[in-house]
Amino acid sequence: MANQKVLEYLRINRGNYKLEDLKKKILSSGYSQKDIDDVLTQLNTQSKGTVPTVDATIHKINKTNIPETNITTTVKPAEKKMVGQKPKKSKLKWLILSLIVLILIAAGVSVWYFWDKIIGLF
Secondary structure, eight states: OOOHHHHHHHHHHTTTSOHHHHHHHHHHTTOOHHHHHHHHHHHHHHHTTOOOOHHHHHHHHHHTTOOHHHHHHHSOHHHHHHTTOOOHHHHHHHHHHHHHHHHHHHHHHHHHHTHHHHHHHO
């Protein structure tokens, strides 16, 4: 019989990540290769060999009516990063770039507005 924790983990994640990476994660968590093989056999039988899409997986999760707090507590921080969230450094880079562009625009407008006075100084 397939291990339920491994089954749920693969059911939720196999359409989102490479199967090799998921296997490594499961093996590093202390489960055996037999657990993985049993689960994959069961999942392939249920899905007729096709891997569900992310939307299909989310739809299944939403149908189970599991409170969101239970889902978030089972996801480890390293797995959250894999979902594709942008790191905070990206936001900081965009902020700095936006400020530089804004300063350049303000400088250009100032030069345009005061052009006659600037030329009169020379």
